[in-house]
Amino acid sequence: MPELPEIETICKDIRKLLLNKIIIYSIVRCKKLRKKVSKEIINIKKNKIINIKRIAKYIIIKIELGYIIIHLGMSGSLFICSKNTKINKHDHVDLIINNNKILRYNDPRRFGLYLWSNNLYNEKIFLNLGIEPLSKKFNLYYLFYYTRKKKIKIKDFIMDNKFVVGIGNIYANEVLFNACILPYRLSMNISLYECNKLINSIKYIIKKAIKYNGTTIKNFIRINKKKGNFKKFLKIYGKKKKKCKKCNFLIKKIIQRGRSTFFCNNCQK
Known part of the structure; x- marks a missing residue:
């Protein structure tokens, strides 16, 4: 999607x-x-x-x-x-x-x-939509406040459109890798410092994906039938058993709520 x-x-x-x-x-x-x-x-x-x-x-x-x-x-x-x-x-x-x-x-x-x-x-x-991730309202205090109220995995949390809109599976994987946070940690256990890293990571990844016209894996095609170019910047999504670009550990894959989740056990904590 x-x-x-x-x-x-x-x-x-x-x-x-x-x-x-x-x-x-x-x-x-x-x-x-x-x-x-x-x-x-x-x-x-x-x-x-x-x-x-x-x-x-x-x-x-x-x-x-x-x-x-x-x-x-x-x-x-x-x-x-x-x-x-x-x-x-x-x-x-x-x-x-x-x-x-x-x-x-x-x-x-x-x-x-x-x-x-x-x-x-x-x-x-x-x-019932949440706020836009690139808006000023989506900030450290907003994220920290709402993560205290939820006992769900952080990847599922940032993909919840009632909290923040538009962060799909590909971008959730990339965001958490960039922020060095494991996707299966509980949202309420993410520290204030990590929330700050997460906010910055979300804004950085989304802005960069927009700059390169989105990600074409399967279905997405632009109106001129060209593909999105962000795929070449993916560092974790779809990289199962490949070496992490940061540390050379092998990237792992699990399934969360029916979606593929990729992470590095060494870089992400």
Whole structure:
């Protein structure tokens, strides 16, 4: 599933090409994704794109009449293509733009969302989200305070979207390796000093992943069909039985809540 750096990359790419352009109409080939495509999107006509931004892992396209909310689910992708581009099997939604381009949504598993909102900040899907990891509110005191209240493994804690949004499995592995913290330690036992390292590590890894346009392991493709380049900077994720770049110990792998967890027993404490 695309995480915060991937969604930020998509928003940046779309913004460059579609900001201030007009959505002439839509073509919806599959009305039922995770939820039904909103009727306002199906019936959209001649609306100017005013802004494109991200909230957590949602793409928000603000137009004159309201907001289009897009979530890519497990396997969704957005592409910019021309009007004569061949339609593939899983191309479910097209937004036809007045610059002879199409914003096309492809999703083999159909777990994504295409929803409409008149008042973005009253939407239920946003009410239980935590804060953004790059915001000023996400600081040492916030992290230390909430880690005292939870007796769960620290990797699961930083991946909880009710606490902080957008830190997926790949980035949680990289963050904890960078902060020298073992992923299976309990959150309430992370010291104030370690919380400071963790905050700095989260912000550093997320910013760097955004800079290099996210991580392509399997599904993530940018709107121009290029891959995210952060994969070449991964130091721990997917490195089972390879030598740690810091100490040459072999990297280990365990499964936590159905997800692969990689760590170095020597570097991480």
